[in-house]
Structures are given as C-alpha cells and as structure tokens.
Amino acid sequence: MRTSRISRDTSRILAASRTLRQTRSGANPPVHDASDSELSSVPTDAGSDGDFATPPPKRRKTVRDTPVKVKHESKEVSLTSTTSPKKEAKPKKARRVPAKKINGAGGSVKIEPPPNWEEIYALTREMRNENLAPVDTMGCESLADKQRSPRDQRFQTLVALMLSSQTKDTVTAVAMRGMQERMPGGFNLESVLAIEPAELNGFINKVGFHNLKTKYIKQTAEILRDKFASDIPDTVAGLVSLPGVGPKMAYLTLSAAWGRDEGIGVDVHVHRITNLWGWHTTQNPEQTRAALESWLPKDKWHDINNLLVGFGQTICLPVGRKCGDCKLSERGLCPSAVVGVKKKIKKESVVKVEPDGEETVKEETVVAEVNEVKAEDVDVAVGDIEDIGRASRNRSTRSKT
Structure with missing residues (x-):
C-alpha cells in the first residue's frame, strides 16, 4: 500500500503544478519555443506552404503639427493702370492718314485735315523752341542789314534767298556778311549794278553754283532797275519773273520783305517732312504747297517754313534722322519713325x-x-522748285551682287 500513497502524492503535486501553469498562462501569452513538440498548432499567419510569413514592419506614427490657415486676399486692379516693371509698353506706330477731299452739296469740295495734325504741329514747335537751329540765327529772313534803308533791306533779302538755293545757311550767312562789309559803295542795288561779275563771284564763291548765281544776280539787278523802279516786286508773279526765282523763294521773299503771306514757302525740308508724316503723298515742292494751302490755317503759312527747316536741321535730318530724340516718335505720332x-x-x-x-x-x-535708316527713307534726290533750272537728280539703284 506504500506504493499507492506515493502515487497519490505524486498525482496531487502534478495537479497543483498544472493549476499554477494555467494561471500563469492567462496572464502571459504562450511563446513559441523550438523545444516544443512538432505537433504544436500552426500559427494562423503561416503561408500556404507552411512557412511563416514575415509580419510587415510597423510604421511610426507621424505627429503632424496643427495645420496653418493662410488667408488669401485678392484685389481687383485695372489692367490699364498697371505697367510691367521690366518692359514699358511702346505706343503703336501711327498710320499714314493724309488729308481727305469731301464732296459737299452743290459740287463744293471740303478738305479734311490729317488727324492729330495740331498735336504734331504743337510738339514740333515745342522741340524747335528747345533746340536752336542754324535757320534761327542765319536764316535768309534775318540776314539783311538792319542799318540800311527798307528798300536796301528788301534787296538784300532777295539776294540772300537766291544764294540759299542748294547751300547751307552757314555758308550763305558768311557770303552775305562779306558783301555787307566789303562791297564798294555798300551792299545795295546800285553797287551790284556797278561791280564786275568776276568781283561779285569772288564774294559768293563758297555757295553752291556760284557762277550761275553771279549771272542771275546781275541780270536781276538790271531787271529791277528797268522794270520795277529799282525795288523788288511786291507780287508773286513779279518775283517769279526774275531769273533763278521760283515759287518757294517768291513766297518767302514776299513774306519777309513785304510782310504779306500769300502762300507757303516749301523747300526740301517742308516737302520731305510733311510726306514723312503722311499728311500727303506729293512728288515735288509745288504739289506740297498746293496740298498744304488747301487745309492749313493761313496764320501758319509763314511759320511752317521756319518750323520745319529748323526741325530738319536738328532732329529730322535728311540722313540719319534722330527718331530717338523726337517726341513724335515717342508718342507714336510719326508713321516714319525709325526703331x-x-x-x-x-x-x-x-x-x-x-x-x-x-x-x-x-x-x-x-x-x-x-x-x-533705309536708303529708300532718305529723300536726298528731291530738289527745290527754283533750283535754277537744274533737273533733279535721280538716285541710281545699286544692283545687288
């Protein structure tokens, strides 16, 4: 019976250890050990072929800061009031819109002036006042000796205009000053009649075509003595009857010597610049004169010659126009502006x-x-209407090789 007691004690100890193990297993989950029986249950995450699947790595939870709320404000701005800080908007180039003929009732014809002509005229006058030109101090109208009689002043004005054809104002002024200071008997009609042609030619030998002008001045002096009582004519018809005197010279002489504005004196500058502005499309100064007189107010007939001659001497040059210094180009008013x-x-x-x-x-x-400046933009070939009978030279076209 000894054996049975030992067996009971053993059974009691085993039962107590089993109860303790179950209690511990409830608190801690079982951990797989390699020493366990091969008949242990297969984990639920095993692969289809019995291998264990590697559990995916756990991602660390990113703690985000509290999102910042940004308030966007919009303001409506007119596009016309904004300008690019890098590139300023350039004004559009003007179109050529010449004066127009409008047929009215009863067969009447009215000439509508070019648009913006008053603004163009005012800006040109503004530029002329800012830039002194040779014509302002040495123009033909100001070369007569103010100490002489009115008759002698009128004669000197006529001679100065005759010398100015195809000659710069600076050269004309020097020739006039030389005759006023050194001509025997003073510079008047009688002294020109008395002087020998060779000696007269010596006074004016720096001006253009001085030989022909010497001949014309001597002939004019004789005509004035014989037909006009030793004074210059006071009509355009009488002035253009003199050798070497054309319409431009006649109208300028009539205005400067007699104070009468009966027409516009159109020289190469007036003809060239008004065509560049697109006021008309004319072939010679006489056509330009007729076109301008059809609509330009009469109170500007005398001023426009001085205005555009000086403008052509300082900014709108015949060759190498200074469009960068021109206010008309800056404001987009000149259709011929060079960029x-x-x-x-x-x-x-x-x-x-x-x-x-x-x-x-x-x-x-x-x-x-x-x-x-393109070659076709330069009107060098255009001559004055009174260029002493000389035909205008046509520029030869260069052949491209």
Whole structure:
C-alpha cells in the first residue's frame, strides 16, 4: 500500500503544478519555443506552404503639427493702370492718314485735315523752341542789314534767298556778311549794278553754283532797275519773273520783305517732312504747297517754313534722322519713325605693356543703340522748285551682287 500513497502524492503535486501553469498562462501569452513538440498548432499567419510569413514592419506614427490657415486676399486692379516693371509698353506706330477731299452739296469740295495734325504741329514747335537751329540765327529772313534803308533791306533779302538755293545757311550767312562789309559803295542795288561779275563771284564763291548765281544776280539787278523802279516786286508773279526765282523763294521773299503771306514757302525740308508724316503723298515742292494751302490755317503759312527747316536741321535730318530724340516718335505720332536697334560691338584696347615688349590686350563688348535708316527713307534726290533750272537728280539703284 506504500506504493499507492506515493502515487497519490505524486498525482496531487502534478495537479497543483498544472493549476499554477494555467494561471500563469492567462496572464502571459504562450511563446513559441523550438523545444516544443512538432505537433504544436500552426500559427494562423503561416503561408500556404507552411512557412511563416514575415509580419510587415510597423510604421511610426507621424505627429503632424496643427495645420496653418493662410488667408488669401485678392484685389481687383485695372489692367490699364498697371505697367510691367521690366518692359514699358511702346505706343503703336501711327498710320499714314493724309488729308481727305469731301464732296459737299452743290459740287463744293471740303478738305479734311490729317488727324492729330495740331498735336504734331504743337510738339514740333515745342522741340524747335528747345533746340536752336542754324535757320534761327542765319536764316535768309534775318540776314539783311538792319542799318540800311527798307528798300536796301528788301534787296538784300532777295539776294540772300537766291544764294540759299542748294547751300547751307552757314555758308550763305558768311557770303552775305562779306558783301555787307566789303562791297564798294555798300551792299545795295546800285553797287551790284556797278561791280564786275568776276568781283561779285569772288564774294559768293563758297555757295553752291556760284557762277550761275553771279549771272542771275546781275541780270536781276538790271531787271529791277528797268522794270520795277529799282525795288523788288511786291507780287508773286513779279518775283517769279526774275531769273533763278521760283515759287518757294517768291513766297518767302514776299513774306519777309513785304510782310504779306500769300502762300507757303516749301523747300526740301517742308516737302520731305510733311510726306514723312503722311499728311500727303506729293512728288515735288509745288504739289506740297498746293496740298498744304488747301487745309492749313493761313496764320501758319509763314511759320511752317521756319518750323520745319529748323526741325530738319536738328532732329529730322535728311540722313540719319534722330527718331530717338523726337517726341513724335515717342508718342507714336510719326508713321516714319525709325526703331532703334541695339548691337554688340567688340572693342580691344592695350592695357599693359611688359618690359619684354609683350602686350596685354583687354577685350570688352560695348552695347550701342544704332538707328537703322533705309536708303529708300532718305529723300536726298528731291530738289527745290527754283533750283535754277537744274533737273533733279535721280538716285541710281545699286544692283545687288
């Protein structure tokens, strides 16, 4: 019976240890051990072929800051009031809109002036007042000696205009001053009649076509003595009857010498510039005169010649127009404005010379603005209407090779 007691004690100890194990297993989940029986249950996450699947790595939870609320405010701005800080808007180039003929009732014809002509005229006058031109101090109207009699002043004005054809104002002024100071008997009709042609030619030999002008001045002096009582004519018809005097010269003489504005004196500057502005399309100064007189107010007939001659001498030059300095180009009022083009020009200069004679050359690039003027934009071939019977020269067209 001893054996049975030992068996009961053993059974009691095993039962107590089993109860303790179950209690611990409730608090801690079982951990798989390699020493366990191969008949242990297969985990639920095993693969289809019995292998264990690697559990995906746990991602760390990112703690985001509280989102910032941004308030967007919009303001309506008119597009017309905004300008680009990098590139200013350029005004549109003007179109050529010449004066128009409007047929009215009863066969009457009315000439409508070019648009914006008053603004163009006012801006040109403004530029003329800012830039002194040769015509302002040496123009033919101001060359007569104010110390002489009115008759002598009128004669000197006529001669000055005759000398001015195809001649710069500066050259004409020098020739006139020489005759006023050194001509025997003073500069008047009688002294011109008495002087020999060769001596007269010596006074004016710097002006254009001085030989022909010497002949015309001598002939004019004789006509004035014989037909006009030793004074210059006071009509356009009488003035154009003199040798070498055309309509432009006649109207300017009538205005400067007699104070009568009966027509517009149109020279190469007036003819060229008004065509560049698109006021008309004319072939010669006489056509330009008729076109301008059809609509330009009469109180500007005398002023327009001085205005455009000086403008053509300072800004709107026959060759190399300064469109960058012109307010008409800046405001988009001139249809013939030339756009400036920037070009890079390489320039080399010697900055250092070594004792052995070796030179260090510095190369730099200079950006220059060049105004490109096309050959067809230059009206050099247009001559005055009274260019002493000389036919206008037509520019020969260069053949491109």
